[in-house]
Amino acid sequence: MAAGSRVLVLSLLGALGLGDPGPLEDVVIERYYIPRVCVREAQMGDFVRYHYNGTFKDGKKFDSSYDRGATVAGVVGVGRLITGMDRGLQGMCINERRHLIVPPHLGYGSIGVAGLIPPDATLYFDVVMLDIWNKEDKLQITTLSKPEHCNRTVENSDFVRYHYNGTLLDGTPFDSSYSKDSTYDTYVGTGWLIKGMEQGLLGMCAGEKRSIIIPPFLAYGEKGYGTVIPPQASLVFSVLLVDFHNPKDGVSLEHLEVPASCKRRAVTGDFVRYHYNGTLMDGTLFDSSYSRNQTYNTYIGKGYIIPGMDQGLQGVCIGERRRVVVPPHLAYGENGAGEKIPGSAVLIFDVHVIDFHNPADQVEIETVHRPEGCNVTTRHRDFVRYHYNCSLLDGTRLFSSHDYEKPQEVTLGANKVIEGLNSGLLDMCAGERRVLIVPPHLGHGESGARGVPGSAVLRFEVELISMEEGVPEGYLFIWHGDPPENLFEQMDLNGDGQIPAEEFSAFIKAQVAEGKGRLMPSSDPERVIADMFGNQDRNQDGRITAEELKLKSDEDREKVHEEL
Secondary structure, eight states: OOOTTTOOOOOOOOOOOOOOOOOSSSOOOEEOOSSSSSOOOOOTTTTEEEEEEEEEEEEEEEEEEEEEEOOOOEETTSSSHHHEEEEEEEBTTTTTEEEEEOOGGGGTTTTTTTTTBBBOOEEEEEEEEEEEETOOOOOOOEEEEEEHHHEEEEETTOOEEEEEEEEEEEEEEEESSSGGGGGGESSHHHHHHHOHHHHTTTTTTTEEEEEEEEEEGTTTTTBBBBBTTTOOOEEEEEEEEEEOOOOTTOOOOEEEESOOOOOOOOOOOEEEEEEEEEEEEEEEEEEEGGGGGGOOOEESSSSOOOOHHHHTTTOOOOOOOOEEEEEEGTTTTGBTTTTOOOOTTTEEEEEEEEEEEOOOOOOOEEEEEETTOOOOOOTTTTTEEEEEEEETTOOEEEEGGGGSSEEEEEESSSSSSSSHHHHTTOOTTTTTTEEEEEEEGGGGTTBTTTTOOOTHHHHHEEEEEEOOOOOOOOOOOEEESOTTTTTHHHHTTSSOEEEHHHHHHHHHHHHHHSSSEOOOOSSHHHHHHHEEEEEHTTTOOEEOOOTTTOHHHOOOOTTTSOOO
């Protein structure tokens, strides 16, 4: 109560039935509840905020801050309160409860308060201390936890996203971002926050937790805020900084692992296949290509992905692991994306580049070994036998001819293997070994194949075992010189005017044996001869007549070679 003002400004909870102490010379103090932890005691000159009930000896109430629905705030020990209250409040802790018995000479004396407190009245107060502060107080910051790695801390003009619980000094909650299921997002140092919070957020790391105690003059001061923050209230914030960025930020790169051999780096227009984990700055996973067991495939620098990743993938090597930190203005901005990426969120991508290529790429050929005296090399339409190992550029094994009993066999240019492998097998000597890098447009394309991912760059280790000179496309047999005269008569070995399959086969084999011609190379020459016979047996009666037998030159005069 303010002495002489006749206005009650005390802070108390009612205490009844303490008995008659007799004539008192000083205030009687009973500390009936003391908190386990007393972070601060009220001292002379401190501002305090408290609740109280005031009664007489008979228990009759004469005043109560509870009845008015407002706490009482004042300064201790400077004569603004009745002397008994000044003394009774000193040394109190936050949330401490006291019974005070104030004798008349330390209360309202022989005068009393007209109509309220009679002369020479002993006063009984029940007080709970809610808040203590001093004009000399500073912001109190306690770091509760801090990430092991902190490369950057909050500065003025940064945009922060944080969770908080806000309480009064006595623990009464007044607000929480958690109850709204959304972070509080704002700029620091621009006047959008109370001064104490602006100062308390400076120097924080993403993921750091702090307790920030803010005195009233750095919070809402004498006016308070609405019905939840009383005037002259100290505020306690428990803060978790989720992330922060600056509008001037660009993409931040961290090279986690770069292959020792990096012959080429990705540039705009390249098509990149990569795995990634996408997290928020607090470590929350929002997406992962690993969970889908499929790489993310895209062109870079063409706007198909968020600008931050378009920039962050520039210059990557095949096999590189890179961390790309993307500020929101280069990601999904203020609106976020879906339910997992909040508005204004900084995104962190941990990327593993599997491979990349450019649509203009050709087959890359590295000769590992070429025998000396290599004079004869493979050409279009040659028949080759080779061993190979096929893998992705990250080393994932796909196929190998060594898994089978025989080498792979193919006629070059017959569209039996992918175009890139066909190209890589040209101009090789028997015994030569090569490494071929085949881009997907010369491999299995966007769709891939069984066991081969779409748009995958392939690596082949090939060794040419042997080769046989081929024949032009569309031919099954060619003569080395002019064909025999009277061809039908020479084929008709028994002279009966028709050539069965046995006579046809015997004649062709004789021509090959005598070096007069050659069959299309094949692992099954009998099948080639059978195909030749089928081509000539036009009515499919099992015999060739003179009318049916025709040379290629008879059908196509523009062909250089004549064949059956």
